[in-house]
Amino acid sequence: MARVSIVGLGLIGGSIGLALRQWMTTPDGRKNSFELIGYDKDGEKANMAARMGVVATVSRDFGGAVRNADMVIICTPALAVREVLTALAPVVSSGAVVTDTTSTKQQVLQWADELLPNNIHFVGGHPMAGGTGGLGDARNNLFTGATYAICPSMRASETAIEQVIMLVRMVGASPLFIDPLExxxxxxxxxxxxxxxxxxxxxxxxxxxxxxxxxxxxxxxxxxxxxxxxxxxxxxxxxxxxxxxxxxxxxxxxxxxxxxxxxxxxxxxxxxxxxxxxxxxxxxxxxxxxxxxxxxxxxxxxxxxxESELQNINMGNVLSRGILGGFGRKPQGK
Amino acid sequence: MARVSIVGLGLIGGSIGLALRQWMTTPDGRKNSFELIGYDKDGEKANMAARMGVVATVSRDFGGAVRNADMVIICTPALAVREVLTALAPVVSSGAVVTDTTSTKQQVLQWADELLPNNIHFVGGHPMAGGTGGLGDARNNLFTGATYAICPSMRASETAIEQVIMLVRMVGASPLFIDPLExxxxxxxxxxxxxxxxxxxxxxxxxxxxxxxxxxxxxxxxxxxxxxxxxxxxxxxxxxxxxxxxxxxxxxxxxxxxxxxxxxxxxxxxxxxxxxxxxxxxxxxxxxxxxxxxxxxxxxxxxxxxESELQNINMGNVLSRGILGGFGRKPQGK
Known part of the structure; x- marks a missing residue:
């Protein structure tokens, strides 16, 4: 089963979790085959996320949360991303997609380039919504209608980029490809x-x-x-x-x-x-x-x-449009 | 019957009118004895104010609107106040109270001092609410809970100041006496x-x-x-x-x-x-x-x-507390 890990469970990480959980059951009632796991270095926050059902599983150890993940979504403040990437490098699976949600992209792409192995696909991301709250303010529609900036690294494959676009769609946002400097x-x-x-x-x-x-x-x-x-x-x-x-x-x-x-x-x-x-x-x-x-x-x-595009997506034929194909395509029991 | 005139029917003038109209009938169903008349040099706006019922009567000529007024409330932009005071000086009744709602008080008090006759009581006012709309956005509760700054001129009598405080209370705001410079x-x-x-x-x-x-x-x-x-x-x-x-x-x-x-x-x-x-x-x-x-x-x-103070005012004993006394005290048929 494909595994998605969220590292950092504040307003952004929590809202992404709540939005993705909605996709665990398809509109026609079938179960989607992906696993959603969350981690936060603040144990209090991790407990609260577990109570809120932000993710299916909350892991108390970083390695356990990201090992065997097909996609890792880093939702920490900007400077902590460096630390997370350093900790991620020795444990992340070959071929995994790593993305972030921080507000600056050049710096993060440079860190990813320096710190992650060559076989990891880093795609920078930045949802243009959030507000000023914490985990308690997380909601599944925080990104509905928002622009979501995407800045892939040079080493990201086309498939990896497609998977991040799927993520963006699944949280209700609209992807915008943009040069990191711009x-x-x-x-x-x-x-x-x-x-x-x-x-x-x-x-x-x-x-x-x-x-x-x-x-x-x-x-x-x-x-x-x-x-x-x-x-x-x-x-x-x-x-x-x-x-x-x-x-x-x-x-x-x-x-x-x-x-x-x-x-x-x-x-x-x-x-x-x-x-x-x-x-x-x-x-x-x-x-x-x-x-x-x-x-x-x-x-x-x-x-x-x-909105009208999203309405069409919600009209039932989600799987046939391949929105979840990126996660579903992975072999089961990997 | 006491007469209150509003000059300038934008968001502020319109909202003061709508708030005062609520007082034309007392909580116990009696009619209050004051007349509410409005003027705006923009004929379109005056027509709209008439349709909205912002005041009881809309006058098409300035003299007609302010002649015999016991209180004139100037609700124009700041620089137009000078023009209004100039036009007001030869027609306003002796003993009348004149107030304004503009955002700067030193300048307005200086103009009033220069332009109005000695027997006119000028009391500068400034409701700390408004927003950015026009007459179409006027509403009777625009000032509810707002602070309303009051800067009396040297020539304003105590009674005149009391009447402006009544006006402030009647629109739901809280008076704050403050030096114009401050x-x-x-x-x-x-x-x-x-x-x-x-x-x-x-x-x-x-x-x-x-x-x-x-x-x-x-x-x-x-x-x-x-x-x-x-x-x-x-x-x-x-x-x-x-x-x-x-x-x-x-x-x-x-x-x-x-x-x-x-x-x-x-x-x-x-x-x-x-x-x-x-x-x-x-x-x-x-x-x-x-x-x-x-x-x-x-x-x-x-x-x-x-809020709790306003609730008490609304609890029925409005007239006994003298809130409307300022307007009602004037002899009828003046």
Whole structure:
């Protein structure tokens, strides 16, 4: 029977487990032939995952969890991936597919290249959903409709890549092939810089002398703009370290534009909404609003297309479309 | 009969109207003796407000709307308040209470001082709720549980201030007396800077070469961190112009802290989560998360207290507590 192992049972690992468990029974009631096993170095979390039924089996030892696995899904914070790959190298079966879910891809692909044997197929992955919760917030539809970035290593076979695409489909997401360099620059802009900006806003205001009054006046907008500061500090630290160049470069571009705005605001006449500076401020906000609306419209169009595709997958002919073929193809009793 | 006029029928004016209309009938079924009249210079918006029943009467001419009013509530963007005060000065009745709802208070109080006759009681107001919608999003509970800042002018009588407090209670909010300078510095930090940061994030990413790929990877976090860019560009422009000193000063503090973070990220070793820089990054995110959680807890405590107070108000003895007395006290047929 094919074996899938999840290493790291937080929000992401837990949600992947819950999503995959739904496939253990096919829509026509037959059992799918794959085994789902989970591991977390935090014993408390492993116990909780077992109680939640995130995976079929929780292993208390790393070797037992990954030995004979056909696919290993690493769902730890970024810097811990290196440790997992090091521990994985001597025990993982020849031909196995290894994938991860961390937010930076160049660094992880480099580690996989250095640390894993040549006969292991590493395919980097990154689901663009998650939020800021822990295992307790895991749910089987966390990735429904989400984009899932895929960056295969040079040594990954076509079959290995297909199997990761199947995984992506099975958790309800839409695969997007992207160059690791491009990926890291993009997520620095739309994910890593945003959580850094949110935490900076929280810190600069809360550490100020006037905070006791400010806190009373702070409302929805402030709460929303600092929400990403809720995230796990270790996860944030690891992401920033493993994608530092791209993040620093985006922060520089951000500050340059913010400084332009500061200059415009400073130079504008408070009583004259028709001054050149006032017009440029208004244009800035008009463009930001309109471009964002365009993005939201395109995005919802894309989601609608994906939803109808997923509906077709759910329409019963899952096995005939080969979605599970990748796991099912393996010889039984391997 | 006492007359209340609302000038400017957008999200805020519309929601105040809908909230006040609920008080036209008392909990024991009697009619309250006040008249609610609305005006907007945009005829389309005035028609829509009439259809929505935001006020009892919509006036097509400004003079007709504000003449003989006991209270005028100005709900326009910040810079338009000056124009409204100028138009109001020659027609407003002696002894009337004038209040506003804009996001900056020093500027508005200065205009009121310059433009209104001495016998008019100006009390600046600012409900800390709203969001980014228009009249179509107006609702009677928009301000429920919100803090409502109050900055009386030097010439406002105690009775006038009491009447504005009644207004605040009637829309379901909690009054907070605050010095206009303190108010403006606080909202610069928790409201004006945040929407500037959000629009800057939207612009810097969407104008970049890589946006077509980035847009596919952008998810909930990005959407949330740019949400404030949805707001009306004129409102944003007016707020920044009328509170420019405080906003510029906060942007400078923000950039200074962001630059510290940039330096830390740049100096950290990507492979060493135990370096001094890595530790300081982790501490930064830990502090931001913990301080924000503390604020949220205090805030929800405050909201719970307010809710129970509002429940008591709704428990039937509204008139006996004098909440409507301010409007009802005026002689009929004035």
């Amino acid at each position: 990926h890291d620059a993009a997520v620095a802009a739309v994910s890593h810089m945003p959580f850094t900006l949110a935490a900076t806003l929280a810190k600069v205001t809360m550490d100020s002398d006037g905070w006791s009054e400010m806190g009373k006046l702070a409302a929805t907008a402030y709460r929303e703009m600092t929400r990403l500061a809720e995230g796990d500090p270790i996860m944030h630290r690891d992401i920033l370290l493993s994608n530092k160049q791209a993040v620093v470069s985006w922060l520089d571009r951000y500050v340059a534009l913010l400084f332009d705005m500061r200059e415009l605001i400073k130079s504008a006449d408070p009583n004259n909404p028709n001054s050149e500076a006032a017009k440029r401020i208004e244009q800035f906000f008009t463009a930001a609003r309109d471009e964002r609306e365009k993005w939201l419209n395109e995005r919802s169009g894309g989601n609608r297309a994906l | 108010h403006d510095a606080a909202v610069a930090a928790v409201s004006h800077m945040p929407f500037t940061l959000a629009a800057t994030l939207a612009k810097v990413t969407m104008d970049s070469d890589g946006w077509s790929e980035m847009g596919k990877l952008a998810a909930t976090a990005y959407r949330e961190m740019t949400r404030l860019a949805e707001g009306d560009p004129i409102m944003h422009r007016d707020i920044l112009l009328s509170n420019k000193q405080a906003v510029v000063s906060w942007l400078d503090r923000y950039v200074a802290l962001l630059f510290d973070m940039r330096e830390l990220i740049k100096s950290a070793d990507p492979n060493n989560p135990n370096s001094e820089a890595a530790k300081r990054i982790e501490q930064f995110f830990t502090a931001a998360r913990d301080e924000r959680e503390k604020w949220l807890n205090e805030r929800s405590g405050g909201n719970r207290a307010l």
